[in-house]
Amino acid sequence: MSANKVQLEAEDHTRDAAFAKAMHGKTAEERAGFMAMMNKDKSAQKAAVDEYFKYWDGKGAHDEHTKERVEGYATLTRHYYNLATDLYENGWGQSFHFCRFYKGEGFYPAIARHEHYLAHMMGLRDGMKVLDVGCGVGGPAREMTRFAGVNIVGLNNNDYQIERATNYAKAAGLADKQAFVKGDFMQMSFPENTFDAVYAIEATVHAPSLEGVYSQIFKVLKPGGVFGVYEWLMTEEFDAENAHHREIRHGIEVGDGIAGMVKVSEGLRAIKAAGFELEFHEDLAQRGDEIPWYYPLAGDVKHCNSLSDVFTILRMTKVGRAAVHKFVGLLETVGIAPAGTQKTADTLAVAADALVEGGKLNLFTPMYMMIARKPMNA
Numbered sequence: 129m130s131a132n133k134v135q136l137e138a139e140d141h142t143r144d145a146a147f148a149k150a151m152h153g154k155t156a157e158e159r160a161g162f163m164a165m166m167n168k169d170k171s172a173q174k175a176a177v178d179e180y181f182k183y184w185d186g187k188g189a190h191d192e193h194t195k196e197r198v199e200g201y202a203t204l205t206r207h208y209y210n211l212a213t214d215l216y217e218n219g220w221g222q223s224f225h226f227c228r229f230y231k232g233e234g235f236y237p238a239i240a241r242h243e244h245y246l247a248h249m250m251g252l253r254d255g256m257k258v259l260d261v262g263c264g265v266g267g268p269a270r271e272m273t274r275f276a277g278v279n280i281v282g283l284n285n286n287d288y289q290i291e292r293a294t295n296y297a298k299a300a301g302l303a304d305k306q307a308f309v310k311g312d313f314m315q316m317s318f319p320e321n322t323f324d325a326v327y328a329i330e331a332t333v334h335a336p337s338l339e340g341v342y343s344q345i346f347k348v349l350k351p352g353g354v355f356g357v358y359e360w361l362m363t364e365e366f367d368a369e370n371a372h373h374r375e376i377r378h379g380i381e382v383g384d385g386i387a388g389m390v391k392v393s394e395g396l397r398a399i400k401a402a403g404f405e406l407e408f409h410e411d412l413a414q415r416g417d418e419i420p421w422y423y424p425l426a427g428d429v430k431h432c433n434s435l436s437d438v439f440t441i442l443r444m445t446k447v448g449r450a451a452v453h454k455f456v457g458l459l460e461t462v463g464i465a466p467a468g469t470q471k472t473a474d475t476l477a478v479a480a481d482a483l484v485e486g487g488k489l490n491l492f493t494p495m496y497m498m499i500a501r502k503p504m505n506a
Contacts, residue, residue, distance in 0.1 A: 134337045136314050137202040144206065144310070148287035151176060151210060156291035165214035166459070170466045173211075177468030180207040180385070189371070189378035197387045201336040202285055202312050208385025209286040211472040213265065219443050220424075222296065223267030225330040225358065226494040228412055229419040235437045242358075242495075243271045246327060249408065249499050250356040252276035256324040259283060261313050261345060262331020266293030266306065273305050278325070282308040283316070313341050318348040326355045330494055333360035336387050338395055342402035349502045355404060359496045361392045363411070366491045376486045383479020392496055404500035412495040413487065421495065422487040425480040449477045 151172035158164035183197050183204055197204060216224050227242030252258065254277030260269045263282030273280055284290050290308045297306040311317055314335060326345045335341035338359075345355055360380075367373050377389055392411065399406055413421055423431045427445030432438045442448045456473055459465035486492030 134314070134340055135199045137200065137312070139202075139312055139315070141310055144285075145287050147172065147175075148210070148291075152288045152291075155214075156288055156295060160218070162214070162218045165218065165469065166465055168466045173466035173468050176207045176210045177471060179203060180211060181471070184382045189374040198336045201314070201334065201387045204387060205334045205385050206286050209289055211468065212385070212476060213286070213289055213292070215473055215476060217265065220440075221267065222265050223271070223329075224264045225268070226421050228415065228417055228421055228495070229423065229431065231418060232433055234433045235424065235440055240271050243268045243329070244275050246329065246356050246358065246497070247272055247276045247278075249497070250325055250327060250354050252278050252325055255279065257281070257322070259318075259323045259326040259345075259348065261326060261328040261341070262334065263289075263293060263308060264331070265289050266296050266308060268329050269293070269306055270297065270300055270302060272327075273302055278305075280306045281323075282306065283311050283313055284308060285310065285312050313344060316344045316348055320347050321350045322348045324350055324353050326353070328357045328359075330358050330360055332357060333384075333386055333389060338390065338398035339401050342399050342404065346402045346404060346502055346506070351502055351506050352504045353502050355399075355498075355500045355502070357498050358412075358494070359395050359498060360386075360389060360492070360494050361395050361496045362389050362486075362492055363392055363490055365489070366391060373489075373491055376482045376489070376491055379478050379482025380486060380492065383475045383477075383482065389492075392493075395496060395498070399498055399500050403502065403506060405503055406498060406500045408497070408499040410497050411493045412497055413493040414490075420487060422484045426484045444480065449473075449480070453477070 151169050153169060155164040155167045183200060221236065221239065223239050227238045229238045252272065256278045258278045258280050260280050260282040263269055263284050266282055269280045269282050272278055282293055287310060290310060293308040297303050326349050332338060332341045349355060362377060381389060396409065419431050424441050424444050427441055427448065429438055429441050432441050443452065452473060453470060456465055456470045460467055460470055
């Protein structure tokens with residue numbers, strides 16, 4: 129969808145901050161995602177569940193790309209992460225993205241290497257001022273600062289994640305190198321020509337228009353500055369007329385808070401239409417790796433290289449997910465876990481299955497890399 133056809137949501141930071149305080153309280157200070165998950169305000173959690181699932185309940189794959197979802201992109205994404213952040217941290221870690229794997233490589237080292245590779249391809253250097261678009265709880269930002277010595281501003285529309293990212297940066301001794309701010313990446317408030325570089329790791333897929341978010345990135349990037357992105361895209365093998373293909377895409381969207389995904393060709397068109405000079409692009413999922421990027425979601429423990437990896441991957445198996453489903457359901461029944469926790473976990477499981485199927489059929493990639501530059505005369 130082109131940028132000029134998207135109706136942007138009106139921002140209300142006061143409303144969002146009040147809701148975050150009501151729902152999350154002091155749980156942003158919890159180091160363990162599970163403990164944070166158990167201590168939400170139950171009425172606020174129910175409100176978040178209702179707000180998020182109103183875009184999905186009773187709406188199957190044939191209702192994709194609805195006007196309501198696209199126009200509600202910011203609310204959709206904000207409440208998705210109100211519900212899913214603690215589950216992500218508990219099950220995956222603090223960097224909410226996929227990666228490639230080499231034989232003998234552990235899960236978390238591979239995650240870090242994926243971040244390092246983006247920094248390398250972008251040419252990030254000590255002292256650069258860098259924007260992280262859709263920064264999550266700051267896992268990649270902390271790694272980028274340690275690896276390349278850059279100063280990072282993380283942009284996020286979820287107040288809870290901003291608070292967690294800020295706390296993690298302080299604990300890591302990086303508070304002087306990092307700041308995390310509230311904002312909508314479709315309408316950035318930074319002055320033009322502010323940043324030396326901008327990156328986004330599996331985040332701009334939440335935009336209602338890739339051209340729209342890329343245009344905002346172009347605006348705040350200095351002339352000659354570089355933009356690097358790992359984008360979630362459907363491949364050219366995706367057929368919108370194929371019912372199974374549509375079900376896979378819908379499963380990814382509903383379980384990951386995405387208004388609507390597009391093909392690789394649209395991603396390439398969008399970045400050029402925003403004004404960038406595209407220097408490099410490649411689907412890293414097509415490098416023929418022996419270990420597929422989706423192996424953790426598939427629960428394929430034969431690829432694990434440490435006991436820690438085994439515990440991480442076992443939670444992703446169907447047996448592991450079923451155990452989590454029953455455990456969380458029990459906690460909800462006895463009033464320990466807030467209502468809606470199980471529904472959220474089940475939705476993430478739907479997404480996991482769809483992501484694996486999409487990867488196996490080569491219909492989807494979470495790592496389409498694009499490196500682009502803003503012209504010096506822009």
